[in-house]
Amino acid sequence: MITLRNLTKRYGEVTAVNGLDLEVRTGKVTGFLGPNGAGKSTTMRMVVGLDLPTSGQALVGGRRYADLRWPLREVGALLDAKAVHPGRSVRAHLLALAHSNRIPVRRVDEVLETVGMGKAAGRRAGGLSLGMSQRFGIAAALLGDPPVLLFDEPVNGLDPDGVRWVRQLMRSLADEGRTVFLSSHLMSEMQLTADRLVVIGRGRLITDTPMRELIAGGSSVSVVCPDAAGLAALGARLPGSRAVSRDELLVPGATTRHVGDLAHELGVRLHALRENEVSLEQKYMELTENAVEYGAAR
Amino acid sequence: MMQELRAAVAAEWTKTWSVRSTWGTLAASAVLMMLVSAQLAVAHENNNTNEITTDDAGMTTAGAIAIESFAMLQFVLFTAAVLLVTTEYASRSIGWTLQAVPVRGRVLAAKAAVVAPVMFAAGAAVCLLGALAAKPLLGEWGTLDGLAYDMFATGVYSAAGGVLSIGLSLVARSTATAITALFVLLLLLPVLLSAAGSPLAEAFPSIAGDHFMNGDTTEYPLYAALLIILAWTAAAVLAGLRLLKTRDA
Numbered sequence: 001m002i003t004l005r006n007l008t009k010r011y012g013e014v015t016a017v018n019g020l021d022l023e024v025r026t027g028k029v030t031g032f033l034g035p036n037g038a039g040k041s042t043t044m045r046m047v048v049g050l051d052l053p054t055s056g057q058a059l060v061g062g063r064r065y066a067d068l069r070w071p072l073r074e075v076g077a078l079l080d081a082k083a084v085h086p087g088r089s090v091r092a093h094l095l096a097l098a099h100s101n102r103i104p105v106r107r108v109d110e111v112l113e114t115v116g117m118g119k120a121a122g123r124r125a126g127g128l129s130l131g132m133s134q135r136f137g138i139a140a141a142l143l144g145d146p147p148v149l150l151f152d153e154p155v156n157g158l159d160p161d162g163v164r165w166v167r168q169l170m171r172s173l174a175d176e177g178r179t180v181f182l183s184s185h186l187m188s189e190m191q192l193t194a195d196r197l198v199v200i201g202r203g204r205l206i207t208d209t210p211m212r213e214l215i216a217g218g219s220s221v222s223v224v225c226p227d228a229a230g231l232a233a234l235g236a237r238l239p240g241s242r243a244v245s246r247d248e249l250l251v252p253g254a255t256t257r258h259v260g261d262l263a264h265e266l267g268v269r270l271h272a273l274r275e276n277e278v279s280l281e282q283k284y285m286e287l288t289e290n291a292v293e294y295g296a297a298r
Numbered sequence: 299m300m301q302e303l304r305a306a307v308a309a310e311w312t313k314t315w316s317v318r319s320t321w322g323t324l325a326a327s328a329v330l331m332m333l334v335s336a337q338l339a340v341a342h343e344n345n346n347t348n349e350i351t352t353d354d355a356g357m358t359t360a361g362a363i364a365i366e367s368f369a370m371l372q373f374v375l376f377t378a379a380v381l382l383v384t385t386e387y388a389s390r391s392i393g394w395t396l397q398a399v400p401v402r403g404r405v406l407a408a409k410a411a412v413v414a415p416v417m418f419a420a421g422a423a424v425c426l427l428g429a430l431a432a433k434p435l436l437g438e439w440g441t442l443d444g445l446a447y448d449m450f451a452t453g454v455y456s457a458a459g460g461v462l463s464i465g466l467s468l469v470a471r472s473t474a475t476a477i478t479a480l481f482v483l484l485l486l487l488p489v490l491l492s493a494a495g496s497p498l499a500e501a502f503p504s505i506a507g508d509h510f511m512n513g514d515t516t517e518y519p520l521y522a523a524l525l526i527i528l529a530w531t532a533a534a535v536l537a538g539l540r541l542l543k544t545r546d547a
Contacts (some may be wrong), residue, residue, distance in 0.1 A: 049400045050393055066400040069302065076395060085317060092316035093394075100309035100398035102301070140394065185311040271336035 001026050001049055001179055002148060006056035009042050016042045018203035024181045026237035028175045031194030032183040033284060035292045039203040040183045044150050048077045060148055072101040076141030077150040081133040086126020090117065090136055093125055094143060103144050109141040130157030148179040155184060167193045189283035199284065201291020215283055220252040220276045221259050237262055306399045306408035314382060314412050323378035327424050330374055334367040335428035346439050360440050361448030364428030365511045368452055372459060373480060375420060379413045379460040380476045383467035392547050394533025402542040404433035406535065413460040422449040447513065455507040458531045462503065465534030468542050503530040
């Protein structure tokens with residue numbers, strides 16, 4: 001479990017993280033979302049003690065990261081896939097990490113197999129593609145078999161196969177009872193992966209909710225009917241509905257079953273009847289509308 | 299506490315020998331020491347045997363020639379230590395180092411614990427290589443007398459200089475800044491001060507190191523020379539530790 005208590009980070013005048021209170025729970029994939037510059041990476045860096053909070057605390061299992069005796073066995077964090085010495089081999093990098101935390105050397109080969117890099121162990125880290133570097137970084141995070149894992153944009157640069165692999169890996173790590181804290185800008189991917197979502201903007205918490213709640217309660221039904229009279233008759237029986245074009249009606253909060261039954265009862269001819277699910281992307285855009293730090297002119 | 303430190307040292311040891319720059323700079327130091335020592339030996343022999351009598355320096359030792367070369371070439375050796383720190387910042391792999399060992403003092407102690415013995419061995423080895431290169435070229439004008447002390451003293455000075463370089467590099471973070479700072483501290487300032495006739499030059503680590511390696515007690519006793527070297531090393535380490543603790547990685 002990761003606990004943030006009033007966590008704040010200021011760089012001179014700029015407040016990157018502003019009084020963040022949060023609990024990232026065990027056994028779940030918690031998605032961490034926010035526009036560029038919202039403070040996601042800074043927050044993660046403070047959790048593992050790379051950046052020092054201006055005030056407040058970041059705790060892992062109730063303890064400060066610096067107080068963990070063998071931190072890599074308790075927290076695995078992939079924060080920057082390219083942050084390795086380019087001239088050092090993949091294996092030597094992992095070997096040094098293993099030595100530093102008294103992790104058995106066989107784990108090095110195990111995690112390389114896990115991420116599908118068994119054959120790349122001798123390659124220099126600088127020669128890896130971004131996708132390979134991500135796999136390499138995930139291997140390093142998994143090295144100590146830690147119960148808490150943080151991943152900052154782990155699917156950047158991965159091919160579709162790799163993206164799917166990361167999704168399944170995150171799910172299985174959470175199902176094993178681990179805490180998985182994951183940031184990504186790929187909304188569709190996040191929607192498939194995360195159980196819970198934390199959204200921040202301009203360093204502040206915007207929401208911390210289960211995924212299901214976040215994307216529920218915004219769905220609507222679209223009805224396409226070629227007869228103007230039929231459409232009007234349907235509209236009259238569906239309060240809150242509005243015509244979005246000459247032959248289409250949008251009914252917020254309705255179900256296709258209800259609208260379909262009604263059309264049958266009224267004898268109205270339909271060309272289409274479909275449910276519009278709210279996507280995470282839409283919901284995210286609404287939530288962060290006022291919190292975009294670096295946005296293009298619209 | 300000791301277990302954690304031993305583990306951190308093992309990690310630093312692995313990192314030290316798994317990059318080419320360590321092997322490269324150590325090999326370069328060895329080759330340059332032999333070349334420069336050979337050159338100095340030829341010059342010494344020549345000065346003694348040419349028609350000009352005012353430049354005659356008489357007998358010397360191969361170790362003294364090696365130490366003279368070392369005074370010029372110490373940067374090359376210390377670069378090996380500098381790179382152990384600065385390449386971590388350049389590649390941002392310092393992040394992994396601190397994730398693995400979050401106690402800043404332990405990271406520094408582990409790096410120093412690797413660098414000190416490696417630099418001791420390297421310093422002693424290049425002194426030996428320099429002396430061996432010089433000896434045949436000195437002919438009748440040079441002996442191998444005192445070589446054991448010369449190697450030991452060069453090793454001690456190198457170990458201290460290597461640790462000093464670690465501290466300085468933690469302050470500088472970038473390779474260029476660290477090497478420049480080292481150059482100013484070890485060469486530029488003492489040379490300028492001594493050219494200006496200032497006794498302050500005697501307080502610099504490279505000058506004290508020179509006295510220490512040459513067994514020269516005209517300015518101050520050898521233990522004082524060693525204390526000056528160690529004081530600078532301690533100062534650099536403390537400065538590096540302070541910034542490592544207070545700055546974001």
